[in-house]
Amino acid sequence: MPELELDPEQRKAVEHGEGPLLIIAGPGSGKTGVITRRILHLLETVPGLRPENILALTYTDKAASEMKARISRSLPGLGSGPSSGREPSGGGPHISTFHSYCYQVLRERGFERRLLDQTxxxxxxxxxxxxxxxDFYQKLAEPGAFLHDLNNFFSRCQDELVEPERFEAYVGEAERRFLARAPSLDPAEREFEEQNVRKLREVARVFRKSRELLQAAGRTSFGSLFSETLALWNSEPDSLDRQRARYLFILVDEFQDTNYAQIEILKRLAVRPSNLTAVGDDDQAIYRFRGASSGAFQLFREAFPRRTELFLFRNYRSTRRILRAASVLIRRNDRALGEKPALHTSNPEGPRIILLQSADAASEAAWIAEEISRLLGRGTTGSEIAALYRAHAYRDRLVEELGRREIPFSIRGLSVLASSVLRDLVAYLQLLHSPHENVSLTRVLLAPRWKFPEELAMAAREEASRRHCSLFAAVESFDEGSGASGVARQLTGWRELKGLLEKLRRKSEREQMTKLFDALVSGLGLTFLPGEEEGVYLETFRKFLEEWEEKSETRKFREFMEYFNYFVEAGGRIERPSPADPAAVQLMSVHAAKGLEFFVVFILSVSPQRFPHREQKPLIEFPDDLRNAPAPAKGIHLQEERRLLYVAMTRAKERLYISSVSKSAKKRSIFIEDLLSDPAVRAKDIEEISVPPLEAAGSREPARSRKSRKDGRDLFRGTPHPETFHPDLAGWAARPAVLALDGKLELSATAVEDYLTCPLKYKFGHLLKIPTGPQAALTFGSVMHRSVRRYFELRRTHLPTFEEIKEYFEDVWKSAGYEDKYQEETYRKTGLEQLREFIARQNAQPLEAREIQFEKGFRWDLDDIAVEGRIDQINPLGDHPFVPRPTDQGLREVELVDYKTGKPRPPSEADKSLQLSVYALAARREMGLEPVRLSLYYLTNNQVVSTVRSAKQLDAAVEKIREVADQIRAQRFEPSPGFACKWCDYVPICPAHEENF
Structure with a gap:
């Protein structure tokens, strides 16, 4: 729609006079343009109104920038936005986010605390x-595991203006209610409710403590800005009076995304005549997970009963067919605001919506990529085509197919930390921080620049395994003993690398982080042409370093690496700038597409458990009793997911493709059923296409790498020798592993489970023998196993005391592998508590410890496989508890025990445990024992979970081992990216985590 043309409803909104105005604007109705035009209209028609008397608030910095740009185009020379100082500049309207506005208000009153985002x-x-x-919210192996959950809960409290004092009062009342009911509860209910009260007390204590720590350090969170602003206005009314006098007209965009605290800010500002204009659409409310109130419009209506309401539902973006289908979908939601006008347009009917049904993700991706290729061939510009998805993982197959066809694409919303160039440089930084960082050294040595042959790297890894030392130490031993041998010539690059690291190490002690980073980039010989993509990534990372230095105490390397490792652990992202490539197909999440439009839109994987996405309830639920905003409607999650699909559909201007992945039409997403529920729309506006299964994956041509594309661009164009810097991870990982094909393939239960989790992880750990260094959980588990064994050794002569085992525990304790002193001391304290309970339990039971066997090693043959392992404990069973009894086959009955130091698992885990099955097979085949009971002993809570194995179950375990062995011999080591990657040490060298941008 041209900038100056207004339809009748838009004109009413633009020309509205004084008083509150609520505009409910459907997608593509030109609402941002209406806000901009209203600002211009007010400046032209309200006597004495100056630009600085207008406050326009948006949800994102991007939206604020867009509005500023529109104002600047309409009124050249007129500024817009807050001043960088303490007072507004007076040059133009204040256009910013709510957070920026509140921060300015506080700074005007001397607020000096530094703002911290969630990360x-x-x-x-x-x-x-x-x-x-x-206590409850502590995880030994991952100390910060619950900080996100606690932080998210505190943010929800801030959104609802619930301060620590109010939450503590709520907890106190909950405790009083529990104590009153406790006598009438059965023991299990009483224990459950008491634990819930204790959890609430812990949350309340941490809420207050975190606030105190932030204040003492001169810090505050973004979410606290609203409560701090309201507190300022309560304590200093003149500050509020100044804001009211300054801002005579207030406009809010994307009102559906506001929370209760933001609405309170508006209510306090907009006193009579309440010149507040709010524009939004409840059908596009998709940010509840960020704290947006589902009742924002209801709160507005309650606060301003004499408002004017207008509806903008004339769509200037999409075809009639798209709008009819989108309307059918969204009508399935509750109409909280009552009935609204239907979306309508004067645009053409347009082509039918394509509804795909594919049997699997591979055939879906191949069909869509082929259709994109066809559209590009017919003249559609790449940047006018978008593929939208509910979660980033759903686009991986499409990325492969686009690469296979050499179709340029751009993925929005990724972090530069996922790029190859940054993953390489981070490996150097990690190596500089700790030379014994084995996986980082593995990645660095793969760079052709260092001329370090894989055969020598393999020998070094085997040496590190044999000597139980780091990879760095193993290579050093080669260097020291090489003399004038051929090995010495192979280590030339190693010595050059060591020289570079030593030079950088000296610089790190005296220079600030940005200068060290510049020295690293220079030392590696990286230079880029202006605007080159990898150069942009380095510039983005350097800006991240500059921002860190502003909040750092020392600006030095050691402090940065502590911060950066926590940043990565916290899931921190450094947003990658979106390249303006007109030839690139746009790939992004639906959330990222909000506010955008494209000629062609593909919506991927509208399938059960994917879209709608499975609901993930917060670990710490916000209590309904503390809500200030209206409580969410029943079924709110499904309704929000439906709104999200509605937003995705209404991004399309001309062509819309909705793709479903399911083997049967009976198992489609509920949203597909919604779209097909209107017979007229189904018949007239939708074309259903069934996509046949793709040909076998093995026969397909692999996707080309970036270095082999037709345009011939090098990854580091402009670098003197680009091919020497970047390791070919995919090629290296795909190299056949050396197997003892003429001998036995050695497998343990752990090795088989590693393969089943991720074949490439198995290859890295068991075949390439890449060391990972000590890990806290393994170090702790070893000490606990040794302490338990010590207990039973002493039990042969007397009842051991806790003090005896504690002394042994302290003697064998090792500090290797712990993140910090806090984690180590937490493990130590927990281990002693568990041992105290274990000893008390064992000492209360009769036991003949002389018959118990500990850490019994085994190795048994299965065709051309050698299955090996070690059983923690073998307990004899029989008529007398301590005397083994022969079975009908002449085998002694025993219990096999495996001690666990991790989180207790349900009994079904013991029933399915491959490890217990392998132990049972070993006992029968190699030891002449009959394992009639298989037990997992969880030291965490001193509970035993026991199970048995039938002959059928043992046969299934044998078959599983054979299947894995066959796959290994066939060199099948594809990565299996997924949830388990979070704990995998090999992520820095895994090709599956090397983002193809």
Whole structure:
């Protein structure tokens, strides 16, 4: 729609006079243009109104920038936005986010505390986690695991203006209610409710403590800005009076995304005549997970009963067919605001919506990529085509297919930390921080620049395994003993690398982080042409370093690496600038597509459990009793997911493709059923296409790498020798592993489970023998196993005391592998508590410890496989508890025990445990024993979970081992990216995590 043309409803909105105005604007109705035109109209028609008397608030910085740009185009020379100082510049309207506005209000009153975003709050608390005194919300292996959950809950409290004092009062009342009911509860109910009250008390304590720590350090969170602003206005009414006098007209865009606290800010500002204009659409409310109130419009209506309401539902973007289908979908939601006008347009009917049904993700991706290729061939510009998805993982197959066809694409919303160039440089930084960082050294040595042959790297890894040392130490031993041998010539690059690292190490002690980073980039010989993509990534990372230095105490390398490792652990992202490539097909999440439009839109994987996405309830639920905003409607999750699909559909201007992946039409997403529920729309506006299964994956041509594309662009164009910097991870990982094909393939239960989790992880750990260094959970588990064994050794002569085992525990304790002192001391304390309970339990039972066997090793043959392992404990069974009894086959009956130091699992885990099955097979085949009971002993709570194995179950375990062995011999080592990657040490060298941008 041309900038100056207004339809009748838009004109009413633009020319509205004084008083509150609520505009409910459907997608593509030109609402942002209406806000901009209203600002211009007010400046032209309200006597004495100056630009600085207008406050326009948006939800994102991007939206604020867009509005500023529109104002600037309409009124050249007129500024827009807050001043960088303490007072507004007076040059133009104040256009910003709510957070920026509140920050300015506070700064005008001398507010000097530094703002921390969610990631920095997580890091701040992780660095002070000992002071939080966590109990229920503490995880030994991952100390910061629950900080996100706690932080998210505190943010919800801030959205609802619930301060620590109010939450503590709520907890106190909950405790009083429990104590009153406790006598009438059965023991299980009483224990459950008491634990819930204790959890609430812990949350309340941490809420207050985190606030105190932030204040003491001169920090505050973004979410606190609203409560701090309201508190300022309560304590200093003149500050509020100044804001009211300054801003005579207030406009809010994307009102559906506001929360209760933001609405309170507006209510306090907009006093009579309440010149507040709010524009939004409840059908596009998709940010409840960020705290947006589902009742924003209801709150507006309650606060301003004498408002004017207008509806903008004339769509200037999409075809009639798209709008009819989108309307059918969204009508399935509750109409909280009552009936609204239907979306309508004067645009053409347009082509039918294509509804795909594919049997699997591979055939879906291939069909869509082929259709994109066809559209490009007919003249559609790449940047006018978008593929939208509910979660980033759903586009991986499409990325492969686009690469296979050499179709340029751009993925929005990714972090530069996922790019190859940054993953390489981070490996150097990690190596500089700790030379014994084995996986980082593995990645660095793969760079052709260092001329380090894989055969020598393999020998070094085997040496590190044999000597139980780091990979760095193993290579050093080769260097020291090489003399004038051929090995010495192979180590030339190694010595050059060591020289570079030593030079950088000296610089790191005296230079600030940005200069060290510049020296690293220079030392590696990286230079880029202006605007080159990898160069942009480095510039983006350097800006991240500059921003860190502004909030750093030392600006030095050691401090940065602590911060950066926590940043990565917290899930921190450094947003990649979106390249303006007109030839590139746009790939992004639906959330990222909000506010955008494209000629062609593909919506991927509208399938059960994917779209709608499975609901993930917060670990710490916000209590309904504390809500200030209206409570969410029943079924709110499904309704929000439906709104999300509605937003995705209404991004399309001309062509819309909705893709479903399911083997049967009976198992389609409920949203597909919604779209097909209107017979007229189904018949007239939708074309259903069934996509046949794709040909076998093995026969398909692999996707070309970036270095082999037709345009011939090098990854590092402009670098003197680009091919020497970047390791070919995919090629290296795909190289056949050396197997003892003429001998036995050695497998343990752990090795088989590693393969089943991820074949490439198995290859890295068991075949390439890439060391990962000590890990806290394994170090702790070893000490606990040794302590338990010591107990039973002493039990042969007397009842051991806790003090005896504690002394042994302290003697064998090792500090290797712990993240920090806090984690180590937490493990130590927990281990002693578990041992105290274990000893008390065992000492209360009769036992003939002389018959017990510990850590019994085994190795048994299965065709050309050698299955090996070690059983923690073998307990004899019989008529007398301590005397083994022969079975009908002449085998002694025993119990096999495996001690666990991790989180207790349900009994079904013991029933399915491959490890217990392998133990049972070993006992029968190699030891002449009959395992009639298989037990997992969880030291965490001193509970035993026992199971048995039938002959059929043991045969299934044998078959599973054979299947894995066959796959290994066939060199099938494809990565299996997924949830388990979170704990995998090999992520820095895994090709599956090397983003193809």
């Amino acid at each position: 920095d709050v997580w890091i701040f608390l992780r660095q002070r986690i000992e002071q939080l005194e966590l």
